[in-house]
Amino acid sequence: MKHQPTPPIAVEELTRRQQQVLAAVQEQGFVTIEALARQFDVSAQTVRRDIITLEKAHFLQRFHGGAGLRDSSVRLGYAQKQVIAVEGKERIGQAVADLIPDGASVFLDVGSTVEAVARALLDKRGLQIFTCSAAVAMLFTEHPNIEVFLTGGLLRGANGSLVGNVTVEQISLFKVDFSVVSFAGFDSDGTPMDFDLQKIAVRQAGLDHSRHAVAVVDSSKFDCTAVMRLAPLSAFQTLVTDAEPPEHLRRAFGEAGVACVVAGA
Numbered sequence: 001m002k003h004q005p006t007p008p009i010a011v012e013e014l015t016r017r018q019q020q021v022l023a024a025v026q027e028q029g030f031v032t033i034e035a036l037a038r039q040f041d042v043s044a045q046t047v048r049r050d051i052i053t054l055e056k057a058h059f060l061q062r063f064h065g066g067a068g069l070r071d072s073s074v075r076l077g078y079a080q081k082q083v084i085a086v087e088g089k090e091r092i093g094q095a096v097a098d099l100i101p102d103g104a105s106v107f108l109d110v111g112s113t114v115e116a117v118a119r120a121l122l123d124k125r126g127l128q129i130f131t132c133s134a135a136v137a138m139l140f141t142e143h144p145n146i147e148v149f150l151t152g153g154l155l156r157g158a159n160g161s162l163v164g165n166v167t168v169e170q171i172s173l174f175k176v177d178f179s180v181v182s183f184a185g186f187d188s189d190g191t192p193m194d195f196d197l198q199k200i201a202v203r204q205a206g207l208d209h210s211r212h213a214v215a216v217v218d219s220s221k222f223d224c225t226a227v228m229r230l231a232p233l234s235a236f237q238t239l240v241t242d243a244e245p246p247e248h249l250r251r252a253f254g255e256a257g258v259a260c261v262v263a264g265a
Contacts, residue, residue: 005054014057017042017120018050020224021067023184024195025060030068039115039225088242088263089113089220093120095240095263096180096214102126105176107206110161110199113182113216115139121146130174132167132202134160149174156198163198171205179210179234182217185224190233190252193226217260219243233258 014022015025017040024031024039036047051067054060060067072138093116100106103126107113110133118139129148131137138160153167181203183192192215194200207213213236222245233256240261245253253260 014054015050016220018054019220021047021050022054022059023220023224025067025069030063030066032066034065035227036066088245089116090120091242092216092218092240092264093117095261096216097121097124099214099238099240099261100124100127100178100195104128104178105130105174107131107171107174107176107210109179109181109203109206110136110157110159111182112159113218114180117180117216128176130171130176132162132171132206133153134162136160153202154198161199163196163202167202167206171202171209174209176210177212178204181206181213181215181223181230183215184226185221186249187225187229188248190249190256192230192233192236194228194230195226197228200228204231207231212237213220215239217241219245222246222249232256 001084001178008174020040021036024036031052033044033047037044040047051060051062054067055062060069075173091114092113096117097120100121102124105128106121108129108131113247114133115136116134122143125145127146129140129146130149130151132151132153134150134155137148140146140148149160151167151170153162154164155161156163183194184205185193187193194203215236215238217239219242238259239253240263242263244262244265245260250260
């Protein structure tokens with residue numbers, strides 16, 4: 001009898017930590033086992049088992065001491081990220097859209113959660129959208145009631161992110177009503193954290209040149225951290241998420257004066 005291959009694992013079948021390992025690889029391109037073990041406070045062997053599972057499912061590729069994106073699957077990696085916490089991201093998108101009135105000017109960051117916000121904004125009228133994401137800009141192409149400015153810059157990653165000095169300089173020309181920014185996780189004191197220095201610079205420019213900064217993070221980020229601080233929590237006026245945050249984050253949000261909106265609650 002001919003052996004039947006094991007069916008691939010769907011993203012939603014992965015454990016929460018495995019999804020977070022995958023997200024870290026997609027964000028950075030390559031991560032070491034040592035760094036992942038520190039991030040998740042588990043043994044190197046535990047991380048190694050997660051990486052083996054993810055490689056067998058064709059989500060990433062094992063390398064000596066770590067894991068990276070498969071050579072032929074950068075676009076697939078982005079597609080996989082799109083189906084993690086889909087319902088939660090859609091709720092976040094609608095909650096942010098409820099905060100933004102017709103006629104507002106809005107800076108939109110990159111990432112699947114921000115794209116959910118962009119889709120929720122399609123019913124608005126008279127918006128001026130400024131974005132460093134080619135993927136976000138394309139969502140508005142058939143909506144004449146919304147004006148879109150796509151920054152220049154170096155194209156980086158499968159999600160159409162634009163980065164570099166040109167991107168930062170063009171964002172600094174504007175002062176928008178709202179900025180919508182995502183990030184990878186939190187430090188122990190609640191400070192937003194991320195991995196990519198160039199993307200952080202773009203996000204900081206978006207925060208600095210807006211009147212009301214909105215953070216968007218799905219609940220899978222609550223127990224994630226990263227290697228660089230994005231900005232103090234007080235740089236944001238509102239944080240929108242899809243589930244009640246843990247007590248230490250709630251406390252940090254309150255101390256920083258950040259209004260926490262749990263979408264759909």
